[in-house]
Amino acid sequence: xxxxxxxxxxxxVRLQAAARYAQxxxxxxxxxxxxxxxxxxxxxxxCLEGDNQKQADLLAAALAGADSGKLHDLHMVQSGVxxxxxxxxxxxxxxxxxxxxxxxxxxxxxxxxxxGGKIELGAVHTYLELFARYFIDLTPQVALIAAVSADxxxxxxxxxxxxxxxxxxxxxxxxxxxxxxxVNQIVDKVPRVDIPGxxxxxVVESGKPFYVxxxxxxDPAAITETQILTAMLAIKGIYLPYGIKRLxxxxxxxxxxxxxxxxxxxxxxxxxxxVASHWALNPHPTLIxxxxxxxxxxxxxxxxxxxxxxxxxxxxxxxxxxxxxSLRSNRAFCQTAGLYACDLFIGSxxxxxxxxxxxxxxxxxxxxxxxxxxxxxxxxGRRHPSEPWLQAGKEADPDSPxxxxxxxxxxxxxxxxxxxxxxxxxxxxxxxxxxxxxxKLDLAPVMVYSDDVTHIVTEEGIANLLLCRSKDxxxxxxxxxxxxxxxxxxxxxxxxxxxxERGVIRRPEDLGIDPLDADRRMLAAHSIxxxxxxxxxxxxxxxxxxxx
Amino acid sequence: MSAVALEQASGGDDATHSGSSWYxxxxxxxxxxxxxxxxxxxxxxxEQRVTSPHLPLFNxxxxxxxxxxxxxxxxxxxxxxxxxxxxxxxxxxxxxxxxAKLTGLLRAARDIGSMPVLILFDTGGxxxxxxxxxxxxxxxxxxxxxxxxxxxxxxxxxxxGRAGCFGGGGLIAGCCSALAVSEQGRISVSGxxxxxxxxxxxxFDSKDRALVWRTMGGKHRRLIGGxxxxxxxxxxxxxxxxxxxxxHAPAFGAATLEAEQSRLEQRIERFGACKDAVDxxxxxxxxxxxxxxxxxDQEFLALAAQLQEPRHDAR
Numbered sequence: 001x002x003x004x005x006x007x008x009x010x011x012x013v014r015l016q017a018a019a020r021y022a023q024x025x026x027x028x029x030x031x032x033x034x035x036x037x038x039x040x041x042x043x044x045x046x047c048l049e050g051d052n053q054k055q056a057d058l059l060a061a062a063l064a065g066a067d068s069g070k071l072h073d074l075h076m077v078q079s080g081v082x083x084x085x086x087x088x089x090x091x092x093x094x095x096x097x098x099x100x101x102x103x104x105x106x107x108x109x110x111x112x113x114x115x116g117g118k119i120e121l122g123a124v125h126t127y128l129e130l131f132a133r134y135f136i137d138l139t140p141q142v143a144l145i146a147a148v149s150a151d152x153x154x155x156x157x158x159x160x161x162x163x164x165x166x167x168x169x170x171x172x173x174x175x176x177x178x179x180x181x182x183v184n185q186i187v188d189k190v191p192r193v194d195i196p197g198x199x200x201x202x203v204v205e206s207g208k209p210f211y212v213x214x215x216x217x218x219d220p221a222a223i224t225e226t227q228i229l230t231a232m233l234a235i236k237g238i239y240l241p242y243g244i245k246r247l248x249x250x251x252x253x254x255x256x257x258x259x260x261x262x263x264x265x266x267x268x269x270x271x272x273x274x275v276a277s278h279w280a281l282n283p284h285p286t287l288i289x290x291x292x293x294x295x296x297x298x299x300x301x302x303x304x305x306x307x308x309x310x311x312x313x314x315x316x317x318x319x320x321x322x323x324x325x326s327l328r329s330n331r332a333f334c335q336t337a338g339l340y341a342c343d344l345f346i347g348s349x350x351x352x353x354x355x356x357x358x359x360x361x362x363x364x365x366x367x368x369x370x371x372x373x374x375x376x377x378x379x380x381g382r383r384h385p386s387e388p389w390l391q392a393g394k395e396a397d398p399d400s401p402x403x404x405x406x407x408x409x410x411x412x413x414x415x416x417x418x419x420x421x422x423x424x425x426x427x428x429x430x431x432x433x434x435x436x437x438x439x440k441l442d443l444a445p446v447m448v449y450s451d452d453v454t455h456i457v458t459e460e461g462i463a464n465l466l467l468c469r470s471k472d473x474x475x476x477x478x479x480x481x482x483x484x485x486x487x488x489x490x491x492x493x494x495x496x497x498x499x500x501e502r503g504v505i506r507r508p509e510d511l512g513i514d515p516l517d518a519d520r521r522m523l524a525a526h527s528i529x530x531x532x533x534x535x536x537x538x539x540x541x542x543x544x545x546x547x548x
Numbered sequence: 549m550s551a552v553a554l555e556q557a558s559g560g561d562d563a564t565h566s567g568s569s570w571y572x573x574x575x576x577x578x579x580x581x582x583x584x585x586x587x588x589x590x591x592x593x594x595e596q597r598v599t600s601p602h603l604p605l606f607n608x609x610x611x612x613x614x615x616x617x618x619x620x621x622x623x624x625x626x627x628x629x630x631x632x633x634x635x636x637x638x639x640x641x642x643x644x645x646x647x648a649k650l651t652g653l654l655r656a657a658r659d660i661g662s663m664p665v666l667i668l669f670d671t672g673g674x675x676x677x678x679x680x681x682x683x684x685x686x687x688x689x690x691x692x693x694x695x696x697x698x699x700x701x702x703x704x705x706x707x708x709g710r711a712g713c714f715g716g717g718g719l720i721a722g723c724c725s726a727l728a729v730s731e732q733g734r735i736s737v738s739g740x741x742x743x744x745x746x747x748x749x750x751x752f753d754s755k756d757r758a759l760v761w762r763t764m765g766g767k768h769r770r771l772i773g774g775x776x777x778x779x780x781x782x783x784x785x786x787x788x789x790x791x792x793x794x795x796h797a798p799a800f801g802a803a804t805l806e807a808e809q810s811r812l813e814q815r816i817e818r819f820g821a822c823k824d825a826v827d828x829x830x831x832x833x834x835x836x837x838x839x840x841x842x843x844x845d846q847e848f849l850a851l852a853a854q855l856q857e858p859r860h861d862a863r
Contacts, residue, residue, distance in 0.1 A: 221710075526572050527732075537842075543758040548731050548765060548841050 007176035014039050014178055015201060025154045025197075026186065027204045032062040035202060037070045039178050040142050044074055046095070047140035047168050050086065051079035051127070051331065052102050052215050052370050053282075053303040054161040056146035058182045058206040060085040063144065068093040075099070077138045079127060079164050079331075081106050081368065082213070090118045099138055101125045102370035104215070111366040114439055124366070124445050126373035128335040131164075134171035143172035143179045146210040149190050150183040154197035157190035160304030160312065160327035161212055165195060167332040173199035182206045191324035214306035214542050216282040218256035220525045221547070226416050226459045229508065229518035231257035234346060234414060235266055237462045237511050238455060239275040242388040242410060246278045248338045248375045250347025254414045254457075258346070259286040260523040263293040280338040280375075283308040283319065283327065285541065288534045289524035291318055301327065302334040302371065311538035331371075338375040343388040345375040346412040346457075349447060350419065351427050354475045354487065356450040356465055358413055359432040366435065369447045376448040378409045392454060395466040408466065411448060414457040417483035425458070426478065426487035450474075456481055459515070460488070461507040468504060480505040568783045570708040571732045575617050575632035578668050581783030582706075582790065583621035583630065590619035592649060600643050602678035611637045614645040618653045620663070624791050629653055629663050635670030635711035642716055643675040647685020654692035657701045664702040664794050667724065672739065673715015686716035693723050694800075702726070702797030706786050707733040708766070708779065714739045725797035728789035729766040729775040731845070736764040758841060762825040767840060770852055771832060772815065778852060780845040829855075 003009075018038040021031040036059075040046060048063065049056040063071075064085040074095040081087065081103040089095040090113055099122035103110050113119045125133070134140065145168055148159035158165050173179050180202045181195075231254055238244065239258075249255040262276055277297040281287065283305040290296055299319055304312070304327050312319045312327045322328045338345065349358040360367045382389070389407030396408050415425045436444035456463045456478060463477040473495075480496040482488030499505045508515050525531050528545045570578060579588055592598050594612035603610050615637035620629050631650050633640040650667070657665045674682035693703055705724040707713045712734030713721050721727055721735055729735060738746075740754035753759060762768060770778040777793060779785040798804055819828045829837035832855045843851065 520572055526569060543756050546757040546761060546841075548758075548761050548767070 011176045022202055025203050027202050029204055032204050033065045036063055037066055040071055042072050044141040045077050046074050047143040048078045049145040049168055050082050051164055053212055054146055054163055055083055055211040056144050056182055057211045059144035064088040066094055077140055081110055096120050099123055100368055101127045101130045102368040107365040107367040111364050124368050127371050128374045131167045131332050139175045140172045141177050143168045145181045147181050147183045149185050149187045150203045151190050154200035154203055155190050155193045156181055156195035157192055158194040160309050162194050162329045163303040163331045169195050169199050184209050192322045212306055216251055216284050216305045217545055218253055218286050219528055219545055220260055220523055221527045223253050223257050225518045227254045227257045229459045229515055230254045230414050230457050231261050232513050233462055234258055234457050237506055242391055244275050244344045244388050246342045247344040248280045248342050252348030254348055255346055256286040259290055260525055262290040262295050263524040264522050280334050280342050283312055285531045285539055288531050292534050300334050300337050301329040302331045303329045306542050307540045311535045314538050335371055335374050339379045340382055343386055344410040346414055347372055348415045349413050351430050352425055353427055353430050354478055356453040356478055357446050359430045359447045361432040361435055361445045363431045372447050376411045377452045392466055410454050411452045412455040413453055417458050417485050424485035426482040426485045461505055464504050477504050569781050570786050571781050575634040579632050582787050587622040588619055598645055600645050606677050616646040616649045618649045627663050629657050629665045632668035633670040635709045638675055640671035640711045641675035642682045642685050643678040644681035651688045651692045654696050658696040658699045661699050666790055667705045669705055669707045669713040669717050670709030670711045671717035672711050673717055689720055690723050697800040702794055704793045707735055726793040727775040728777040728779050729769050730779045730781045731766045733766040734764040735769050768825045
């Protein structure tokens with residue numbers, strides 16, 4: 001007779017094999033590697049929790065310390081490749097195949113391991129896409145997750161950094177997988193239940209907080225006047241005319257400048273209450289002045305941000321908080337919110353090509369994009385109307401009957417023509433293409449595709465790609481805001497002039513902006529300390545951002 | 549002396565918001581905010597194009613004032629000579645021209661004998677690309693500064709810029725008659741990265757910015773007597789501090805130097821075994837030393853007045 005419950009039976013065998021390392025659900029930190037060797041089988045899909053913020057660091061180290069004779073050929077499915085241990089497992093032959101979404105600090109080493117054949121790359125996803133595959137063809141057999149505390153039943157409190165945990169646990173626990181959690185401490189009663197205990201098989205007390213990267217903290221002191229000019233252009237040339245209320249910001253300094261200009265420049269333009277009121281956004285410290293000035297109605301977050309916990313707790317009208325008062329974040333829901341319920345995404349990039357494709361992958365750095373490809377894409381399934389969406393749809397396709405015309409999400413790339421270390425942002429061909437050829441990938445790792453990008457903002461002005469009617473116009477619109485880069489100098493003057501007359505390209509002066517007004521004095525906060533003051537002392541920045 | 553700054557401290561919160569932040573300002577904006585309106589006359593201004601002869605050899609951009617602005621002006625009606633470093637140009641570093649302008653100003657002060665000098669420091673030290681000329685400049689400046697002081701000219705340093713006051717700048721500051729510093733200002737000879745590079749991260753973690761400010765920042769310098777006046781970050785506060793220090797600058801002579809020497813010896817004796825500035829503050833008598841970095845300007849000034857090291861005319 002055919003058996004229909006093999007996976008469940010196999011899970012029970014694994015649990016039994018592991019039981020000798022546990023008392024109830026509790027496992028001592030020193031036994032974790034042995035536990036993993038008992039639970040995981042060669043060839044398993046393992047989800048090691050970690051994204052651009054929180055990290056299951058103890059479990060990552062325990063896995064990297066496993067005997068590669070016992071554990072090998074694992075298929076790692078995980079949001080982020082961030083810790084050195086995430087790559088040690090490949091170097092040591094414990095894992096072989098990788099599907100992921102984000103890599104920040106490890107982007108150079110990951111490139112080396114890819115070129116050296118130590119990693120077999122599945123794909124570089126966007127978060128939501130990877131989460132989706134957890135439920136279809138990349139379901140983990142074992143998930144290694146992180147939480148703040150657990151009780152003896154295994155109920156977990158994730159704290160403000162809930163992030164990916166519910167999604168990972170959902171995909172694993174309900175498909176006969178094993179869930180192992182590291183927690184900072186075991187308590188009698190958790191402050192709130194983020195993950196019910198019947199979805200958690202083992203709990204390890206690490207004794208110290210799991211690692212969280214303050215990735216979304218931008219020091220106002222480092223914002224340049226050129227970035228302020230780009231921010232002024234975005235506010236006056238995009239937020240104002242489209243009336244952008246629902247939006248997401250990337251993590252760059254240009255968008256931090258926008259956040260800090262809302263209470264000053266935005267106020268002067270009379271935009272308070274008319275733009276930037278509803279957000280899918282991590283708790284950016286640079287948004288504090290806008291929140292305190294009454295610009296922001298509400299914010300849903302992917303994760304938390306180091307030092308923002310007390311501020312969030314005291315501003316529950318703005319943030320989503322749990323019964324214990326602290327933030328409840330959720331990456332999957334927030335990515336969905338960004339895709340379907342936001343009218344604008346604006347973010348920075350490292351390279352933009354002549355058609356407007358952009359990527360942060362360069363010749364020797366395989367950065368994953370995290371949420372950017374999702375936030376920075378048009379939701380083809382969207383059906384609800386909004387002013388900006390309809391307006392953008394009309395600009396892209398003026399001739400279709402309005403009732404049958406799709407709207408468009410505004411996807412804006414913002415940056416300086418010459419970026420960090422004076423490297424030009426505009427390129428003839430993306431480095432991503434070279435990388436794809438070298439690694440024989442079917443797809444080049446493009447962050448935002450050209451047909452999703454609607455506007456490019458630089459200090460030279462705004463290119464509205466929705467208004468371009470041909471490939472040629474598009475190219476000249478890109479060249480037209482590329483300034484003195486080689487791409488910019490290669491522009492067709494006459495055509496750029498015509499595009500400017502049609503409003504496809506708008507220079508600062510076309511918008512009534514004097515570049516000399518782009519002054520740091522216009523920022524609502526000039527330093528991290530100013531942000532602390534704005535927060536009434538509730539924001540507690542990490543030491544590396546202080547200058548007092 | 550703290551009372552003067554105390555009265556001004558209430559402006560602290562507004563300083564950065566209203567755009568009068570000393571830390572944020574350029575060297576020229578600082579001179580503008582410091583001196584009486586329209587009183588500044590520049591010597592060897594940008595129109596004379598006296599730039600570094602060294603930087604072009606390295607294909608590096610020059611600046612028409614070489615990052616040093618010198619001239620004369622008035623402070624509350626009183627004529628003063630001033631020098632301001634532009635921290636945004638090569639970190640305010642001393643090169644040949646940059647240094648020569650300050651040397652010249654100080655020699656002029658010595659010869660005139662009746663015009664005090666204000667130095668608005670904002671510097672990482674000597675410019676590496678013209679290191680020999682820069683080091684010589686530091687020596688010449690110190691000599692000229694001490695000659696000016698010996699001629700009875702008060703030389704007051706104001707420190708609250710982005711680059712702080714490091715390297716040779718820290719040495720020059722140590723030779724001034726008196727110093728005013730803001731919380732953001734840092735005064736030291738070896739900078740955080742230099743210490744870490746030479747002595748290891750265990751000795752000093754330059755990325756731990758709270759540690760950097762505890763060790764070199766304005767509050768600490770004020771508490772241990774390294775700076776006489778603590779200013780909030782506003783132009784007005786630095787203006788008041790400068791006015792106050794010009795009036796009360798100590799005389800210069802053997803007695804002052806000897807007092808200074810014995811004060812330094814006492815400092816080593818009292819604090820030499822401390823591992824961290826917090827320990828120093830505790831010995832000074834602070835009940836909750838760990839809260840000092842977070843204290844608002846006004847509360848800090850009150851505390852500083854209380855913890856005052858025994859007064860000396862020497863630093």
